[in-house]
Amino acid sequence: MFEAIAFYTFSAITIVMFWITVTSKNALYAMSALAAGMIMISGFFFLLDADFLGVVQIIVYTGAVMALYAFGMMFFDTTRDVKERVRAPKLVFLLSGMTALVLVIALVAPILGDHIEALYPMKEGIENPQAVGVVLFTKYLVPFEVAAVMLLVAMIAGIVLAGKKMDESLTLKVEDEFTQKGAQ
Amino acid sequence: MTTTGFIIATIIKILVVLGLFSALAGFGTYLERKVLAFMQRRLGPMHVGPYGVLQVLADGIKLFTKEDIIPQNAVKPIFMIAPIIGAATAFIALAAVPILPEFEIFGVKVHPIIADINVGVLFVLGVMASGLFAPLLAGMASSNKWGLLGAARTAIQLLSYEVVTGLSILAPLMLVGSLSLIDINNYQSGGFTDWIVWSQPVAFVLFLIAGFAETNRTPFDLLEHEAEIVSGYATEYSGMRWGMFFIGEYANMITLGFLASLIFLGGFNDWGFIPGGLAIVLKVSFLFFFFLWTRAAWPHVRPDQLMWLCWKVLMPIAVLNVVVTGIVLMM
Structure with a gap:
């Protein structure tokens, strides 16, 4: 039960955060929401018992988004709204929407068809970091x-x-x- | 243990850790003033209570009752969230730190760690690092030049010293072969001579220096350097929001003390005749005192000196240390 509660909480927060990232006109809102969303994703890794990847998600995206902030600081006045000029809003909407749709179909299709299986399943007695290391340095x-x-x-x-x-x-x-x- | 028992135990642990460490963080400000006063031949706080012990309480009342000012042009929600991030991440990091050895109370075995995950070290360091979003967001949201400079310095300092922390801690982790803080502690269970600080003295020094930079302590407290940028990211803050940054900072100092004593100084193993629980408290207290001692003894550095130190001195030494440790382990 706790896993379900945690999963839906994390998913809701993540989706709301990325929604803000995409729709907000203020660079500071967008970047803060991006950082929050990225860190919330680590929750899914923890739920799947992939502690190592969860922590790596936190560390990597903290640093990466921090670098984005640095760029934001140099290029914008982050306390003001960014004025965007979109020449053809319908085309942009159509193209990005289609890309998103294709991605969703590509990722959902194997799950629906039950054709998904672990190539390198976890073995008992091997810890997370070791398992990642073995795959990374052999295959x-x-x-x-x-x-x-x-x-x-x-x-x-x-x-x-x-x-x-x-x-x-x-x-x-x-x-x-x-x-x-x-x-x- | 049943699920219900586990949940109740975890909630009690969380409440104890939160209560204890926020009180300790508050008391840390009193200790800091007293130690600094002692080193500068002053008396420090003396008027509130015996030897000024109740000064913390007086400060608390002052901070809570002060007006919470939000500047007109600030980005309001982010300005308000920033200090909460600072305090929250400091306490979340404590969730994976084993604070004391196992003990028995009312016939129940207690593991004094909230979440025993097998990547403890990385979790604590990662969450502490994400705590630097607090000064960054605070500075960028307050629409103040000094705040913005403070935020810019946060970004550089984090991105640089994160590298040194990671590399310095890699060598001891290679020796132990595990990322769990409890395994690292047990590796040093053979007594005083087994402490990792004897086999990895370079890593210990590097870790402490990078720790000063990550907790924003004095030789490297450029984020709020009074003499240069007024108060840096905290310029526009007042009242309890301002106080929350500092609760976070002191909690981070304590966490860092725990990390350094667990990884390098033998953790909570019995030390001669001193039982393990007392030993780790002594070690953390000494490291906390060491933070204050350094503050009294060293001047600030300039930002370019900070970067020079990181990339031209500490980083190469850390890489060399890792390579040498690797060669020694292979032989």
Whole structure:
């Protein structure tokens, strides 16, 4: 009974939160609702006894959404509404609606047809983190390493693009300007 | 134990933990003032009650009866929720911390932990980290320049020091081979020489430094640096909402004390002639005192020094520590 109560509570909160994320015009509301929704999703993992994934969900999305906040802070005045100009609202609605529908059908079809089964079922006596580790470092070793390399490439590219004058200290530079202005 | 018994026991544990730790967090403010006063050769609070012990109560009455001001241009709901996030996450994190060793009361065996999940360490750290949404949202919602600067500093500080905490704690976890705080505690059951701090001294120091940054304590309390940005994210707050941030901060300090003593300092194992329950209280008290001691002894750092420390000093050392531990374990 408790599982049912918890499941429906978490689902209701998650859906409401993501609804706010999509419909709100205020960037701050949208991001806070996104963060709350992402963290509420971890509740489902805990209900399915996947403690490790639940905690990873909390940690990863805390950090990721925090980075989004940082962007929001730099680009908007987050206390004001964002003015959106949508050229063709009907087209946008149609396209996003169709995409959502296709996703739902693709995910629900195997459940309805009972064609879903665990490829790597949990064994007794193996804890959550171990089970994830075993699958990650045997079956999915190559995709895992490729993803890591891609992230490294992205990081190096980011550093090269952003850090053209990284060897000079900005604070010292400003001080130099002050002394020059003072001398004039 | 039956389901009903389990539910009643859990509810009692939750109430005890909530009551005890919010009281301790309040009392922490008194201790902080006294310790700082002692180190700066002052007397600290002396007037309310003997040695000023009732100062906490007086402060509580003041905070509760103060007007709750919400600025006109603030984003109201988020401004109001932010302090609650701060206090709530601090207490949720305590749910997976084993506070004392098992004991028997009225013939019932009690496990003093609310939820014994097998990824305890990660859960506590993750929930504590999500507590940093509180200063972030507070600063961004209050439509105040100082608040916004405080919020920006929160985002940098969290994203950077999260890395150091994770990497520093990885090496001891590799030794133990489990993420459960109870397993980590039992690993050190052989006495004083078995403490992980002797085999992982570097990780211990890194964890403490990152802990100061994550709980927003003095060498790294840039989020509300009075001398630079007035009061940072808390500039626009007053009354109990302001107080809730600080209840959260002190509760987080206590949680961090528990984590450090469980992972590195032997946890609640018997320490010589001292029974386990007393031993962990002593260790946590010492770590709490250590937080205050550092505050009295060290000046603030600048934000760029904070980033320099994180990415150029602590992170490489943490990675090296993990690699060396791995090589030693393989041999």
